[in-house]
Amino acid sequence: xxxxxxxxxxxxxxxxxxxxxxxxxxxxxxxxxxxxxxxxxxxxxxxxxxxxxxxxxxxxxxxxxxxxxxxxxxxxxxxxxxxxxxxxxxxxxxxxxxxxxxxxxxxxxxxxxxxxxxxxxxxxxxxxxxxxxxxxxxxxxxxxxxxxxxxxxxxxxxxxxxxxxxxxxxxxxxxxxxxxxxxxxxxxxxxxxxxxxxxxxxxxxxxxxxxxxxxxxxxxxxxxxxxxxxxxxx
Amino acid sequence: xxxxxxxxxxxxxxxxxxxxxxxxxxxxxxxxxxxxxxxxxxxxxxxxxxxxxxxxxxxxxxxxxxxxxxxxxxxxxxxxxxxxxxxxxxxxxxxxxxxxxxxxxxxxxxxxxxxxxxxxxxxxxxxxxxxxxxxxxxxxxxxxxxxxxxxxxxxxxxxxxxxxxxxxxxxxxxxxxxxxxxxxxxxxxxxxxxxxxxxxxxxxxxxxxxxxxxxxxxxxxxxxxxxxxxxxxxxxxxxxxxxxxxxxxxxxxxxxxxxxxxxxxxxxxxxxxxxxxxxxxxxxxxxxxxxxxxxxxxxxxxxxxxxxxxxx
Amino acid sequence: xxxxxxxxxxxxxxxxxxxxxxxxxxxxxxxxxxxxxxxxxxxxxxxxxxxxxxxxxxxxxxxxxxxxxxxxxxxxxxxxxxxxxxxxxxxxxxxxxxxxxxxxxxxxxxxxxxxxxxxxxxxxxxxxxxxxxxxxxxxxxxxxxxxxxxxxxxxxxxxxxxxxxxxxxxxxxxxxxxxxxxxxxxxxxxxxxxx
Numbered sequence: 165x166x167x168x169x170x171x172x173x174x175x176x177x178x179x180x181x182x183x184x185x186x187x188x189x190x191x192x193x194x195x196x197x198x199x200x201x202x203x204x205x206x207x208x209x210x211x212x213x214x215x216x217x218x219x220x221x222x223x224x225x226x227x228x229x230x231x232x233x234x235x236x237x238x239x240x241x242x243x244x245x246x247x248x249x250x251x252x253x254x255x256x257x258x259x260x261x262x263x264x265x266x267x268x269x270x271x272x273x274x275x276x277x278x279x280x281x282x283x284x285x286x287x288x289x290x291x292x293x294x295x296x297x298x299x300x301x302x303x304x305x306x307x308x309x310x311x312x313x314x315x316x317x318x319x320x321x322x323x324x325x326x327x328x329x330x331x332x333x334x335x336x337x338x339x340x341x342x343x344x345x346x347x348x349x350x351x352x353x354x355x356x357x358x359x360x361x362x363x364x365x366x367x368x369x370x371x372x373x374x375x376x377x378x379x380x381x382x383x384x385x386x387x388x389x390x391x392x393x394x395x396x397x398x
Numbered sequence: 399x400x401x402x403x404x405x406x407x408x409x410x411x412x413x414x415x416x417x418x419x420x421x422x423x424x425x426x427x428x429x430x431x432x433x434x435x436x437x438x439x440x441x442x443x444x445x446x447x448x449x450x451x452x453x454x455x456x457x458x459x460x461x462x463x464x465x466x467x468x469x470x471x472x473x474x475x476x477x478x479x480x481x482x483x484x485x486x487x488x489x490x491x492x493x494x495x496x497x498x499x500x501x502x503x504x505x506x507x508x509x510x511x512x513x514x515x516x517x518x519x520x521x522x523x524x525x526x527x528x529x530x531x532x533x534x535x536x537x538x539x540x541x542x543x544x545x546x547x548x549x550x551x552x553x554x555x556x557x558x559x560x561x562x563x564x565x566x567x568x569x570x571x572x573x574x575x576x577x578x579x580x581x582x583x584x585x586x587x588x589x590x591x592x593x594x595x596x597x598x599x600x601x602x603x604x605x606x607x608x609x610x611x612x613x614x615x616x617x618x619x620x621x622x623x624x625x626x627x628x629x630x631x632x633x634x635x636x637x638x639x640x641x642x643x644x645x646x647x648x649x650x651x652x653x654x655x656x657x658x659x660x661x662x663x664x665x666x667x668x669x670x671x672x673x674x675x676x677x678x679x680x681x682x683x684x685x686x687x688x689x690x691x692x693x694x695x696x697x698x699x700x701x702x703x704x705x706x707x708x709x710x
Numbered sequence: 711x712x713x714x715x716x717x718x719x720x721x722x723x724x725x726x727x728x729x730x731x732x733x734x735x736x737x738x739x740x741x742x743x744x745x746x747x748x749x750x751x752x753x754x755x756x757x758x759x760x761x762x763x764x765x766x767x768x769x770x771x772x773x774x775x776x777x778x779x780x781x782x783x784x785x786x787x788x789x790x791x792x793x794x795x796x797x798x799x800x801x802x803x804x805x806x807x808x809x810x811x812x813x814x815x816x817x818x819x820x821x822x823x824x825x826x827x828x829x830x831x832x833x834x835x836x837x838x839x840x841x842x843x844x845x846x847x848x849x850x851x852x853x854x855x856x857x858x859x860x861x862x863x864x865x866x867x868x869x870x871x872x873x874x875x876x877x878x879x880x881x882x883x884x885x886x887x888x889x890x891x892x893x894x895x896x897x898x899x900x901x902x903x904x905x
Contacts, residue, residue: 172893206900210849214868217846220756221763223773228751231777232744235784341503342526342544345563349582349600352620356640360701363661370682373661376701380640383619387582387600390560442883520882537882555882 167197174200178207309368310361313377320381327388346391353387356380430472433511436465437481441516442537447523448489452508454525458517458534458552464488465514473506488513503527529564536573547584565602585621603642611635618642622703626710629654629694636697643703646696650709653690657697659683663704736796740787747787751780754797758804764865765808767854775811779804805866805880812858852902856895863888864895 169190176182177190194201310317331346360377367373439445441462447454452471464486466479475491490509504527515521520537523530527545532552539554547564550557553573559566562582570577570590577593579586583601591609599618606616608627615636616623622642628649629635635654637644643663648654658665661682671687685707698705735753738746758779762772783800790799853861862881866872867888872880874888881888 171897172889175889175893175896203900206904207896210896210899210903211868213845213849217849217869219760221760222756223759223776224769225773227755227773227777227780228748231751231780232748234777234781235744235747342562345545345582349562352583352601356619356701360640363701370661372659372682376640376661380619383600390562 167193167200169193169197169200171203174203174207178204178211310364313364313374316378317381320378320385323385324381324388327385327392330392331388346387349387350384353380353384357384430469431474431476432467432469433477434465434467435477435479436463437479437486438462438483439464439481439486439516439519440483441518442520443481443484443486443516444520445486445513445515445522446488447511447513447521449509449511449523449525449528450490450492450507451504451525451527452490453510453529453546454523454531455510455512456521456523456530456532456535457512457514458519458536459514460517461514462516463514464516464519466511467513468509468511470509471505471507474509486515486519628652629696632693632695634695634697638697638699639703640701641703642700643705644698644700645706645708646698647708647710648696651690652694653692654694654696655688655692656685656707657695658685658705658707659698660700660703660705662702663700665705665707667707668709669707733792733796736787736790736792739784740790747780747784750783750796750800754800755780757797757801761801761804761865761870762808764850764853764869765805765862767856767861775808776804778811779807782807801870802880805870805872809862809881848903849899852899855902856898860891860895860898863891864899867892868895 173182173190177187182190194204357377357380360373360380364370364373364377439462443464445456445464447456464481466477466488470477470490473492475493478487478489478491480487488511490507490511492507508528515535517534518536520539521532521535522540523532523542525543525546528543529546529548530541530543531549532539532541532554533550534552536553536555538556538558539550540558541548541550542560543564544562545564546561548559548561548566548568550559550567551569553571555573556576557568557570557574558578559568560580561584563584564581565584566579566581566586566588568577568579568586568588568590570588570593572591574590574593577588577590577595577597579588579597581597581599581602584599585602586597586599586604586606588595588597588604588606589608590606590611592611594612595606595608595614595616597604597606597616599621601620602618603621603624604616604618605624606614606627608614608625610630611627611633612630613633613635614625615634616625616638617636618639620641621639623637623639623644625635625637625645626647629652635646637646656669658667659682663683665683665685667685667687669687669689671685685705698707735746735750739750755776759772759776762775762779763769766772766775779800783803786803790796853864856864863877866877866880867874874885874892877888878885
């Protein structure tokens with residue numbers, strides 16, 4: 165380009181980002197410079213074409229089935245740590261580092277928890293504002309006795325068993341100190357679960373206790389997922 | 399011009415592979431190899447660091463360079479250090495088999511790295527047991543260490559920390575927008591200003607001093623929660639612990655709706671409203687009141703801990 | 711979900727109605743209703759996929775990232791407070807998913823092959839999914855051939871309508887970088903399209 169105007173300047177001109185004097189000056193220049201005129205013409209045509217491009221494109225296959233499987237409680241909780249693992253599940257590519265990616269695991273768990281809480285709770289007519297933080301977005305619990313909570317508990321127990329089994333299979337792959345850390349944390353959570361269960365049995369009708377117990381189960385799941393991932397990556 | 403720089407980048411990336419030691423050095427018992435390498439990097443570079451054990455100290459500086467100094471553990475196989483301007487990769491390499499469950503793991507593989515990075519770089523650090531310290535870095539910081547403690551001092555744009563048992567001590571300045579901290583048994587101490595905050599622990603105690611924090615969520619299974627700070631607008635402030643006590647210290651002129659409940663513990667309140675029995679059932683204490691204009695939402699919940707709501 | 715409201719029914723535009731329905735769907739999904747979430751997915755997948763496809767120029771990758779974006783949306787639904795339209799919120803989240811993926815990938819290597827020589831990119835698969843005039847298809851293909859940084863900014867600015875300051879914030883770069891990448895994208899597109 166032989167003229168003195170920088171192409172970036174023409175970008176700003178076309179995008180309407182010049183001040184009024186700059187714009188007037190550019191227009192004067194355009195009258196005499198064909199190269200710049202062609203550039204402006206191209207830029208305007210380009211934007212017009214871009215504006216006309218479809219905003220929506222359909223993927224070649226329906227992605228919902230996969231997605232549904234990934235947000236439903238059973239599928240998410242039965243993640244096969246020996247296979248692709250939760251990182252891949254999230255589309256997070258394996259990095260070269262060998263240890264942990266707990267943040268990604270925690271993400272999986274948010275998915276798992278919203279799935280499983282929905283599994284036993286949620287009367288859609290109730291005010292969502294009454295839901296408790298930590299189980300946000302969930303309506304009031306329908307369970308207020310252990311009996312009512314049982315189906316949910318079975319769901320949790322299944323998921324926890326799977327994770328414990330996986331953890332146990334790999335026990336010796338883990339360095340002893342890390343194992344100690346995991347076990348100590350599990351004891352804390354288990355104590356909380358026992359306490360919450362006892363409270364539900366003692367005070368049937370206290371509907372909030374079901375949320376408390378569910379929250380403790382969720383935390384146990386969450387912690388086990390992280391622990392397993394840790395071994396997976398180490 | 400461009401071709402030349404590409405060739406340069408290629409040269410750097412390919413030639414920058416294993417930089418420090420050969421196999422014979424690695425096999426020498428007791429030898430701790432020292433490192434001192436510098437690579438060019440952009441000021442917004444993404445920097446990944448992997449060091450299985452020992453320590454990692456990252457310090458921001460006003461140069462478009464990354465410098466790694468320190469010593470490598472005698473069981474390690476060297477340092478990989480690549481840079482292609484925007485991406486920098488630093489890894490202490492360890493043998494792939496048999497490093498778990500070994501006695502003196504930390505002594506054999508522990509490497510101490512001090513890394514200087516452009517202050518606006520994004521930094522990601524992963525480790526099994528290394529302690530991690532990041533000072534004066536303004537980009538996004540992500541730290542994962544299973545057993546190591548973590549210290550951060552600066553204004554990272556975003557901060558994510560995950561630990562199993564390490565303690566966290568975080569000082570975040572006004573430039574920080576989002577803080578997410580997860581710990582198992584490690585305690586969390588956080589001073590922050592103006593950011594969104596989320597902290598979750600299993601057993602670790604949580605202490606937060608906040609200035610103008612936005613949406614804030616502090617949660618623990620058995621740890622106590624101690625929050626001191628003002629509240630901003632209509633943000634949500636959630637404090638939940640199953641077993642732990644919760645203390646929330648607010649300015650006397652705070653504007654909030656406060657909802658506090660404890661199933662088995664007591665509630666003390668400086669703002670003058672008395673707790674009542676839980677309305678839904680027969681057990682537990684609940685306190686629900688509005689102060690000032692009632693703008694912010696404060697939610698405090700514990701199962702067996704006690705709750706204190708105090709004026710600062 | 712029926713959305714019967716009083717008052718401004720007459721003035722309620724179709725869009726307003728859509729938005730109310732969408733908010734009902736969002737609320738149901740926030741409570742864990744997967745059927746509601748499926749509807750949200752069906753209403754929005756076209757836009758999300760278009761974004762992912764154009765930003766990655768890789769149909770397979772775009773499908774994965776679209777799924778990730780919805781997965782992410784599902785897990786973050788409770789943080790959606792209705793300040794912006796759901797589609798806007800989702801769209802922004804999808805942009806972040808794509809950008810985060812790029813950061814976490816072995817992009818170090820991708821950068822090495824980045825070049826101003828406009829070698830034909832891929833096998834043209836990406837354009838077959840899109841529909842439109844020959845001109846638009848040409849542009850679709852030309853965009854796919856751009857280097858990552860330039861393509862990102864062009865797609866976000868020229869097609870998706872984000873401003874430079876928003877792009878700078880999302881990509882963690884300076885406004886000047888965004889402008890420079892846009893300029894570069896336009897220059898490269900011109901080379902390809904006028905060839």
